[in-house]
Amino acid sequence: MSYIEIKGLSKTFGERGAGGVLALSDINCSIEKGSFVSVVGPSGCGKSTLMRIVAGLLDYSEGSVTMDGQPIRGTRRDVGVVFQSSILLPWRTILENVMLPAEVLGLDMKKARARAMDLLHMVRLDGFEHKLPRQLSGGMQQRASIARALLHDPKILLMDEPFGALDAMTREQMNLELQRIWSESGKTVILITHSIPEAIFLGDVVFVMTPRPGSLERVIRVDLPRPRGMDAMGLPSFAAVAHEIRELFNHTGSFD
Numbered sequence: 001m002s003y004i005e006i007k008g009l010s011k012t013f014g015e016r017g018a019g020g021v022l023a024l025s026d027i028n029c030s031i032e033k034g035s036f037v038s039v040v041g042p043s044g045c046g047k048s049t050l051m052r053i054v055a056g057l058l059d060y061s062e063g064s065v066t067m068d069g070q071p072i073r074g075t076r077r078d079v080g081v082v083f084q085s086s087i088l089l090p091w092r093t094i095l096e097n098v099m100l101p102a103e104v105l106g107l108d109m110k111k112a113r114a115r116a117m118d119l120l121h122m123v124r125l126d127g128f129e130h131k132l133p134r135q136l137s138g139g140m141q142q143r144a145s146i147a148r149a150l151l152h153d154p155k156i157l158l159m160d161e162p163f164g165a166l167d168a169m170t171r172e173q174m175n176l177e178l179q180r181i182w183s184e185s186g187k188t189v190i191l192i193t194h195s196i197p198e199a200i201f202l203g204d205v206v207f208v209m210t211p212r213p214g215s216l217e218r219v220i221r222v223d224l225p226r227p228r229g230m231d232a233m234g235l236p237s238f239a240a241v242a243h244e245i246r247e248l249f250n251h252t253g254s255f256d
């Protein structure tokens with residue numbers, strides 16, 4: 001059995017039938033421990049819905065979602081989440097922001113502080129502990145958000161278009177950083193992204209979703225060696241995967 005198993009998962013917002021929105025339809029997939037999964041699909045296909053369900057933030061209508069054999073229902077401690085816009089509290093320093101989960105979860109503050117400092121080092125924010133979020137660039141704020149998501153040592157890291165608001169150069173840099181953070185932390189990562197190159201560059205597998213109601217169109221394995229450098233994007237095998245995803249999008253009418 002895989003680490004995360006999703007079987008026959010469907011989600012309807014509101015009443016089924018009467019004006020309800022079927023967001024996800026019969027999703028089946030499995031995710032291996034420690035793997036990096038990228039999820040791509042057109043806007044509104046249910047990517048965020050899927051992520052919120054795996055995070056335990058949202059209930060589902062049908063099917064089952066299990067992690068380590070246990071059903072996922074309700075909020076959980078073993079998940080860390082990063083959203084598109086960094087949701088750092090503007091009046092708290094970077095260190096205080098990163099330590100927030102320790103307060104919420106009632107962890108030992110002394111240990112949490114030491115771990116926060118380690119994580120800030122890992123995301124290369126040494127020296128910025130006592131700055132306020134607005135004193136950091138967008139990329140640095142997202143790195144702080146990643147550190148915060150990892151503070152309570154979750155088993156999986158869920159990221160919903162975390163680099164969508166960043167410029168292209170910063171985004172490339174963040175992709176390299178995230179690859180390193182993932183390999184150093186050993187977490188299972190699920191990354192939702194609009195960027196096909198980003199999905200391929202980072203993923204062991206890419207889940208390609210159909211337009212709403214979202215289901216899994218294909219699971220594509222990315223067999224590029226690691227660690228990957230930006231040059232990997234020029235390899236024929238990279239181009240072949242990008243082509244395959246674009247063809248799927250054309251075929252399913254995912255492009256407007």
Ligand SMILES: Nc1ncnc2c1ncn2[C@@H]1O[C@H](COP(=O)(O)OP(=O)(O)O)[C@@H](O)[C@H]1O
Nearest residue numbers: 013021023042043044045046047048049050212
């Ligand atoms: N709370 C909600 N109530 C009703 N409909 C929702 C809600 N959240 C999302 N939806 C709908 O579900 C579909 C999938 O949304 P979402 O998961 O946000 O898509 P994506 O992240 O892929 O853009 C969309 O049609 C959206 O309008």
Ligand SMILES: [Mg+2]
Nearest residue numbers: 047048049160
């Ligand atoms: Mg979304």
